[in-house]
Amino acid sequence: MSALLELRDLNVFYGAFHSVHGINITCQEGEIVSLIGANGAGKSSTLRAIIGQVPRITGEMRFDGEDMSKCSTPDRIASGIALVPEGRRLFPNLTVEENLMIGAYTGRPGPIGLKDVYAIFPVLLERRKQFARQLSGGQQQMVAIGRALMMNPRLVLFDEISLGLSPKIIGDIYEVLPRIRDRGLSMILVEQDISRSLAMADHFVCMLEGRISLAGRPADVTRAQIAASYFGD
Amino acid sequence: MTSGLVLFGRIALALGLIGLCAAPVLFSPAMLVLLTQALTMLTLAMLWNLVAGYGNVMVIGQHAFVGIGAYAFYGFAMLAGWHMAVALSAAMAVTLVCGIAVYAMLYRLRTAYLAVGSWVVAETLMLIASRLPGFGGGSGASLPTSLLRSLGVRAPERLSTIYILVLGMAVLAFGLIWALMRSRIGLGLAALRDSEEGAAVAGVNTRLVRAASFILAAPMVGLVGVLITLQKGRISHVASFSMLDWTIYVLFIVVIGGLGSLEGPIIGTLVFFLLREVLQDYGTLYLITLGAISIVVVLFAPKGLWGLARRKLGCDLIPLTHDPKTGDLR
């Protein structure tokens, strides 16, 4: 069986700046992959490359067996990739429900609808008529995740979902991820909170200066190995 | 190291300046009139470029200050009867005050709003000028020959005097902008031209720098208004506040020549008058061509003709920045 997502020899360029150097990452159907690394290691660039939001890439990106490296962002999202962007990137002057509906408009048709999102995040049902800018940070993160789920994705990319949130809220949000996995969705987590992220993951990939420094199953490596590949000692 | 092309460009500029200085003895009165017009437009172009190209303050109401300068000069020289030099300075002071007032009114506006807002202000001032008692109302008023005589008894002499004044004005404007650009404010302006956010992050007081470019340009534009009045020998709200002459043409000159450079307005003025000589008999087609050229330039060469040339040359003809290694001007 072919993998859901396959990156082969992926390079990312911002103008003259070579940000990601020939990496290979595979994500199977239903799998959670944790992408870790220090600031500037190229994690966010990799996610942006998967969603089609970097100026130039070389190499191959296959999604469900199909080469999508030339496809536009709307095409990728319509075929089942969703991004929960760093900094949430909501539409501040749209209501909660409108923000969620945007996901339905751009994603692929499927079973997940407003009802399911409200079942996962009941607080959003109470606030569905409020503007996104009026929500707390944690609630905004819920809208961002809900918006991605509304796209009925097969693969969700999470970029730093715990950034700027209190530990309690982070805990609440992480409790939701298994429920998403139970629906058969694959995930790639980019996260500063390594232990939390590794605890969830089937696989991990550690990046250092645009290259993969270590990859494998979290259970197969020691903390010291991870620390070494993280800091490059 | 400067290449041969750069040297050639600099020699051409220097020869051009010498030619302009010697023009009253070299050229016919008709040619002198043309040069007077060209230098007037060049001055306006340099000033608009200072405000819009460097300061990122997109004004399309610059003609307001031409009109204010013209009307203030007429008021001081004719109605108050002051000596011409005093009236000229006073007119510049009036445009300076108006510049501060207009900027205080508009500075909060976003780029596009400020552009059209400055146009509304100019339109309002033009309409007020047409109703001012003592300034000839809607039909305007002429400067009496007695006043013009003080510039020269016969017409050719007057032409030379006005030409020399206009040349002085153009050199003054150029010198001021050059000095300004080499000052701390100029450094801020250059940063602002390249990236507004970057400038703010780097600690440039963008509000102050933008205000400075707008407010310093105002009295100079007023001076242009005074000299235009002397050229035409009359004021009228339609001509003195002409948007076509003092804003639209100026905009085309700077855009085609190259926004945000010292060389741009010079090249733009040359191209503009060349096109005018070739196309002016075709009426509307002339303006359509100018509009089309400016759109094409903005789309495909946003830094104008000078931007294209500079890529070939690799450095400015008019040295402005210091070489980081040697400290010399380059």
Added chain:
Amino acid sequence: MTGLLDQIIQASLLGGLYAIFALGLAISVGVLKFINVAHGDLIVAMSFLMLTLTESLGLPAPIAFALLIPIGAGMGWLLQYGLFQRAASQNELQIILITFGLSVILQNGLLGIYGADTRKVTAGGIELASLHLFGNINIGVLPLIIFATACVLIAGLEQLLYRTGLGVKIRAIADAPEAARLVGLKVAGLMAIAMALVGITEAVSGGLMSIWTNFDPSSGSSRLLIAFEVVVLAGLGSFWGVLVGGIIIALAQTFGGMVDSAYQVLAGHIVFLILFLARPQGLFPKT
């Protein structure tokens, strides 16, 4: 006394026309984030097209008017896709310069084709019909139709933008264009649709204006300035505010004109500048 009331009623109806001028500009400022300096010239171009359709082709005014609307939409779509979109990567200043060039091309193009004469379209007598209200107050049928059209357009735009999926998408790209790209909205296509809406308002303005008032190739600038003043007075995002803004400018002009006909336009500008200084964010800002 009834004379004053009459003036106020007539001015309010004129405010309806000004609101239609301004609606398109309000959309382009709100959604596309730039001011199209050629907005007024596009309206005047539509008026001239109306003239050609009725006089040269002999079409009845209502049919000519109905034809204008798809033409306006197509023109807006093409302008955005073919021209403004290409400058989208550059800054706001450059887009203004492009619309400025477009304005000059349109004005002189119209001048070359139609000449400098002042024109007006005749529409089979509807422009002369009027309703008797009370006392000696009559209102023209045409101004009434125009005012009603303004209300219908505003209500329709509100419905479209706040009640439909397309509207939510358009508001999303206006709100956060970067986020819109990340979630897969087709920003360029949506912007072209928004500009097509602007084109429709330009067609409606131009068509109605051609029957009610005189116009010539240079009329565009004054229409742009009116539209601009109305949009700024209304405040960002407020469509009913646009109607109020239109009525304010029309009232100011009417009262200015009562003092001296030369003060008509000036009074509009001065009232605008005073209100703007007092409330720079507009009278009814939405956000």
